[in-house]
Amino acid sequence: MIYQQKDFNYLLxxxxxxxILLVNHFTLYGGYVKNINLVSELLKTMRPxxxxxxxxxxxxxxxxxxxxxxELYFENLSKEKQIINRKSKLFKEIKLQFGSYxxxxxxxxxxxxxxxxxxxxxVKDCSTGFLINLWIGEHxxxxxxxxxxxxxMDVWEHAYITDxxxxxxxxxxxxxxxxxxxxxxKRF
Numbered sequence: 001m002i003y004q005q006k007d008f009n010y011l012l013x014x015x016x017x018x019x020i021l022l023v024n025h026f027t028l029y030g031g032y033v034k035n036i037n038l039v040s041e042l043l044k045t046m047r048p049x050x051x052x053x054x055x056x057x058x059x060x061x062x063x064x065x066x067x068x069x070x071e072l073y074f075e076n077l078s079k080e081k082q083i084i085n086r087k088s089k090l091f092k093e094i095k096l097q098f099g100s101y102x103x104x105x106x107x108x109x110x111x112x113x114x115x116x117x118x119x120x121x122x123v124k125d126c127s128t129g130f131l132i133n134l135w136i137g138e139h140x141x142x143x144x145x146x147x148x149x150x151x152x153m154d155v156w157e158h159a160y161i162t163d164x165x166x167x168x169x170x171x172x173x174x175x176x177x178x179x180x181x182x183x184x185x186k187r188f
Contacts, residue, residue, distance in 0.1 A: 001040070003067070005033040008074040015079070016174030021162040028158055029074070032067035039063055065139035069119055072152040073159075076187075078180035085181065090150070090188040097131045105176070108133045108153075112172045117156045123147040124188060150187045151179065 008026055012019045039060050046053040084091050084101065091101065098104035104122075111133045112120045119136040126146045136142035153175050160171035 003033050003036050005030045006071055006074075011074060011077055011079065013079060014077060014178055016163070016177065018163050021160075024162065025070075025158060029067065029070040032063050032070065035063040036060070036067055061140040062138070065143070069136075069139060069152055070154070072149055073154045076151055076180050076183050077178050078183075079178075081177070082179065082181045085185065088185050090185045093129070093131055093188075104133070109169075109172050109176070111135055112153055112155050113168060118142065120153040120155055121149050122151040122184075123149050148187065151184045
């Protein structure tokens, strides 16, 4: 199976994120797609349980999650200003579980301000329905089992440093302004 890079050029002109930053980010994402295909092909040629095979199997998870996390991230952005539908099931669950939308948002933002590289995700536990703002370090670290990812914010430096230098909080506020709540609600 060959994975195809998705076209996210429709996001060019996104408020608060320059086209240069976005094009560079799309290119980085394309590297994950390319490497998934490369690793998949190499694994077919190797003897199972050899040291090389084992290391490539580990690497597959890194490349796969890098590809998928970027797809989720780009898909949950929108050039059209949106606010969360206050009548939606998602909004009602956020309010119920966090006390208010504002408390959830504050927790989401504070999670994004943790030192280090990674991702912030609002996830829904598949068995309990609990909503969790989750820090995911590297692509293959920090994922909790049996979670449905609803919203993803990339907080690796490449996602903001071109436009915001080290002002991560400004990037996070821009991200919040560009959330595609329709996509997030579909995932819920």
